[in-house]
Amino acid sequence: MSRTVEVTELVLRDGHQSLLATRMALEDMVPACEDIDQAGYWSVECWGGATYDSCIRFLNEDPWARLRTFRQLLPNCRLQMLLRGQNLLGYRHYEDTVVDRFVDKSAENGMDVFRVFDALNDVRNLRRALEAVRRSGKHCEGTICYTVSPLHTVEKFVEMAKQLQDLGCHSICIKDMAALLRPQPAYDLVRGIKQACGQDTLVHVHVHSTTGVTLVSLMKAIEAGADIVDSSISSLSLGPGHNPTEALVEMLEGTGYTTRLNKDRLLKIKDHFAKVRPRYAEFESKIIGVETEIFDSQIPGGMISNMESQLKQQGAGDRLKEVLAEVPNVRKDAGYPPLVTPSSQIVGTQAVFNVLMGRYKALTGEFADLMLGYYGESIGPRNPEVIEAAAKHAKKPPITHRPADLLQPEWEELRSQALPLKGCDGSDEDILTYAMFPQVAAKFFAQRAEGPKNVSKSPAKAAAPAAAKAADGKAPITSPVTYEVRIGNTSHQVTVAPA
């Protein structure tokens, strides 16, 4: 007797977001859709904040049209999205009726599974979105952002799972965006949730592979009863991405667990994205291989490179070690938020400020908001002295209520701002695009008619480097290089760059 473990394929969203800076065009996904549809996945994650943003910012693609295309090409497969709770796909809190409308429109355009999370794990920031999903009749997945701190115990996470269950979630997701979830906590956490919420509660596990241990964590999560796990097809996997789907399937062979996945289909999907990936080489993540230092610093790789470049801009490139040592202090003062967008940037930037200018001598507006409760509640108490400094800096008081409680109905105002924009078609979808990214939306509406712009090297342009790659297995040159070049009998210093 074997138990079936269900799988969510990530390649259409988090896979290329983590490895190719979210730049993959819809047309490079379309040829794989039939195989994805038939492979036997529980769901296919294909939409979220970064993909939406990238569509309108870089690709001149309407994200809603992309969603409808997936719906058409993946008729047998649940479509899944990642939703930032009250932030929707943007970077601020939205008023409740905007949340409702966004969820309704997403459901209407074809979304099946809504994975809803909050960067601070503040359940109040999830409630409205979860209610809207339930009302739409779609699958409502409440999310726990996994992190490590003295306060983040299995018990605390299980308590949050219980709250999500009480809010009517159809499944509970453990979201390990920084690859910090080791095998034993994975086991304990899944078992704890199953014990507290009932064995029938669907537990869905999302891990990244940055630290190299999380396929083992998936194995232990499955042993503890996890029902659905996330992975990405092998040709867009590993590094800061995810564990390879094929390895997940093979790992279970001979155990008491099995997937419904069809290996022939997986091979075709793999081959497709293996061909696509090199064309996006310039967007490749700079993190490759395995980074276990994250376990000690608890600072995700992307956050370190952000801080490095901030320091260099200030001529203080040699002070990274001090900043790395300061991050845990800032995080503690802020009540131990998980380090995930946007809290990772907020905490990281403040740590840079503290090192360069003295501790809390200067505050960023975002850090002040974080300290004052305008992002929500954190798990631990916040440092009262820093709260006081923040209130002074921001000229507003700390709050303890749900941040969105402050907001007035804003749909009509958003609508009246969006409608006059050149190229806005007046649909609710366009108003929502404007609501998420006002500046970018205006530019996008104006040029939408020009059609999608694939930012990968076109097959023709990519041919030469691809041939070079085939010959020696190396990546093509992508930045200017100076050579000594002889033409006839004359020698020149020449700087060249790919056309």
Add this chain to the structure above:
Amino acid sequence: MSRTVEVTELVLRDGHQSLLATRMALEDMVPACEDIDQAGYWSVECWGGATYDSCIRFLNEDPWARLRTFRQLLPNCRLQMLLRGQNLLGYRHYEDTVVDRFVDKSAENGMDVFRVFDALNDVRNLRRALEAVRRSGKHCEGTICYTVSPLHTVEKFVEMAKQLQDLGCHSICIKDMAALLRPQPAYDLVRGIKQACGQDTLVHVHVHSTTGVTLVSLMKAIEAGADIVDSSISSLSLGPGHNPTEALVEMLEGTGYTTRLNKDRLLKIKDHFAKVRPRYAEFESKIIGVETEIFDSQIPGGMISNMESQLKQQGAGDRLKEVLAEVPNVRKDAGYPPLVTPSSQIVGTQAVFNVLMGRYKALTGEFADLMLGYYGESIGPRNPEVIEAAAKHAKKPPITHRPADLLQPEWEELRSQALPLKGCDGSDEDILTYAMFPQVAAKFFAQRAEGPKNVSKSPAKAAAPAAAKAADGKAPITSPVTYEVRIGNTSHQVTVAPA
């Protein structure tokens, strides 16, 4: 209460063998030795057939001098080598007293742990070497080559473990050179060996990471009682190499298992080899990421590329699929040998012959020898018709005794051939080098005095591409590329290559 799991570091042998074609020079290992020595490893694998061969063939390094250097720089750490049983480090069977002498000299020069294997798992080919190791007072590790076939059951492998134990081995190694060892068989195999041989029997597990599942297999092996596991520092890990040492350490955090490894030391070792690796970029394995197709074809990646190039040379590059389908037939006819050097090449080449010229219409000499028992016994019966064809082709009868039983004492003859060679110093070590690789040894002796030749890009030469890499994270250009170049107002087609 936690159990300590011991670790063997592979970076000085199999790590760079699997990822950098065994090209790493001793001088690029020396700076890491103090940290390796102090990190808390059970042993450091640092010597074997390919490293020995590469030393004299490419690096103009005396492999014995390399061994003595390791002994000096790693005083607190067991040195470990891989020995091909009766083949020693060469490609033929040696007469028993040569085996004895090789083992004695290796022990005398500082080797502590001898991992002894045979490509066919024929224990008769291991016996003499194992006895020699035991007599030398060093650690004697008998090895099971793991493979998958209808005949390779857990029971069969456990039976072999029992035989190795009866030969007095201090430990039993499960060697998974093709990354075929899935988690459940890893568990079953280790448990089976422990049950049959006693819980005190040391079980040592070696896996590659090609298929992406084997860190999970190490976890299950440890849960089943494995005492020592192999890994390679993260900056030279993954792909066709091994699981990262740091990930292994982190994976166990919070479980009932722990290692003795010092994470600060590991970080230094990682940083060192992260700097070294790019200089060997031209030798990098072309296999990256994860290859789970191996599970179905059971054909290691390196073997497929061999067959591809053989087919292309014959103008039959389009017939790979037929060859891949033929390999299992040939392997069955040969009694299901594990596919590892040299059996993988022998079986693969014969499959190519069968497809191009008709089944067994032409035989390679090596395949005839394999069929006739000159490499030893395989687990399954061999096809009698093919044995007959092989006997006819090779003009010699099949044998059932141990292949080396045929051999006459050969030390004096080897000695008399080696001594006159220009540059031979007359030591037993030199005679052994000649015995292993007669042609290459002659050339090596003659030029030994010129000293080691580091084949990596020298720091100076590597500087420019390294700077380019730092800027954009891409590998440097390594082959000629044609550009359109403008100098002043004139446009030229120019082909450039790195200086």
